[in-house]
Amino acid sequence: MRKVFSSRRLENAEGVAELLRKAGIEVRITNGRSYRGNRRGTFSYSDPTAPESEVWVVRSEQQLPARELLREAGLIDSTRPGEGYSFRAPLDGTAARTPANRRLLRIKLGLLALIALAVVLAGIHTLNRVDPEPQLASPPFDGSTAATLPPVARAVFASDVVVIDTPVACLGIDGGDASEHLIETLPRQEALLVPATWCVEVADEARGSFHRASGSEATIVDVHAFRPTAPDRGTVEVSAYHHRSWASYKTLEVARIEGEWQVVDVVKHVESRGLMGF
The missing domain is CATH 3.30.70 (Alpha-Beta Plaits)
Incomplete structure (x- = not known):
């Protein structure tokens, strides 16, 4: 056997x-x-x-x-x-099915559930994390153009130097979109504030620029050409464009005062609000 x-x-x-x-x-x-x-x-x-x-x-x-x-x-x-x-x-x-094994299985499943929850929460935190914004400009301070600091763009968007006459304002920085986080931190306005690429730029006066989703008239506002003269001071340009006969171009002096960037002066202003041109 x-x-x-x-x-x-x-x-x-x-x-x-x-x-x-x-x-x-x-x-x-x-x-x-x-x-x-x-x-x-x-x-x-x-x-x-x-x-x-x-x-x-x-x-x-x-x-x-x-x-x-x-x-x-x-x-x-x-x-x-x-x-x-x-x-x-x-x-x-x-x-x-023994009691000891059932308890061990429950412990293992509980640990796996906790690990899965931790992974999900970490992923959500990573997606929602907003990196700290740089607050001061970096050299050189010789009048050359640098990337516009987000707090500088925020100060321009929030100031009364930008006039919005349309239902929608499409906000950009250095030719790209203003972040949705930045837009959310701006003071409430009558115009709907959206990233620049949500709108279509049209030069024709008969149509003008418009919001892609709703078709509403829109003004495309772009803050660019930041030229720091010190870590907390410089100039920046802003354009507000609806169509070729309805546009505004300004050069602004900006400074960081008591920890906040502000528009302190309008250095140059060119504007058109009709068919006669500039």
């Missing part, structure tokens, strides 16, 4: 034995039921001293077919002669 399966759960051994018997293989079970047919004692997978029920193939010529049948059923991991047999866990999941 040769042992082909063992388990501390008697029902598993009996199931394997029944499988082999149906295939015509003669088997015997050791550490099985008592002579009265009752279950043998109380067993536990966590008890290393619990006796194992073993399935033995009686006839030597049936050992190889038995091992092959068990391997195909997923009950053993090896059928090579001379190797030890690795018997797999019970297929009915009984071990997983």
